[in-house]
Amino acid sequence: MSTQSMSPAARLARRVFHGRNPLTRTSDRVESAVFMTALLIALLGVPIAAATGSEVYARESVSSAEQLRTRHQVEATLLEDTGTHVATGVTGPVVRASWQSPDGTPRQGGVTAAYDLKTGSTVLVWIDENGAVTTPPLTSEGAVITAIGWTATMLLGLVCALCSAHLLTVHLNRRRNARRWEAEWAAVEPEWTRRRR
Template sequence: MTANPMSRLFRRVFPGRNPLATHGDRIEGAVLALGAVVALLAVPVAAAVGSDIYATHEARVEVEQKSRTQVDAVLLDDTPSMSRGPGGEAVVETTAATASWRMPDGTARRGVVRAPYGAEAGTTLRVWVNLNGDVTEPPMTNQGAAFNAIFSALLLWALIVGAMALLFGLVRFVHMRIRLRWWQLEWELTAPDWTGR
């Protein structure tokens, strides 16, 4: 009758007075227990880091939402036909194009925007601009800030757990090498009695 996985894991971590358990088995168990404890303690640490990142990003969201606005930009020239790669696939979907737009205060601006291939002069595009009227990236949203914070927290926790798993794997590997070396030495002492050589 085989023991369930939890009891096997418990016996691996705490070999107790098992006469077959070596010092290496006890070290392996201690490292496994340490890894489990560190993984559990890493949860609130990762959550705190994620919370800090969210707070930082939340301030950035507020600044960017206030300092960036979307305007209508009108293309001044036709854009070229779509560029295709060796296999006939489109390499990129947009190209640089010159356009003009008006700021909310009515100031006319002109600059380079990203436009689809084959767009004709006079086509209107929505672009994001900063307070100076320069084209910029869209502002970060609250959802984007939350995603970054959650992703960072999970990544930190995964790195800690991965480091503990790597440590356990290294200890197990070294223990196995030592065990195999001892078995080999014992066999070299025992083999002459068994084989008569």
């Protein structure tokens, strides 16, 4: 059976498992060994990445529950127009505003507001248990996304490293084989051309 008529899986198996083929070179066996080792490490990496993702999810879930418990959304009253400020981010300019802490203490500070709001307008902000402006709490969906991101990044990094190792092995083997072929041809070619004359 010719290699052209074989399925891709059969061709791959033939390249990886050489059996007792007398034409198989040591470099071919090294290439196959690197491929099989990379495949084994990749398969072992799946449960390790999944366990890491599970650990990240557990940690982020605890953090999410803590943030949801300690962070509160309140109304902040703007103490100046937003139109007089240059935007410092994609969400709008930071302007002075006042709000109340969870214990009722009045607080003032900078908050991010939309464009073209007047003094006295209100915006929703997240504050911590001390009354300081903070970021929104991490949600359970955010914890899932973070865990998936860690898992995918680990798997992708592992696969890229293993593919690079295999491709480097193939490249070095082909260069070595080409040099050996050239050296052998240089030794045989004069004799061969003399016989052809």
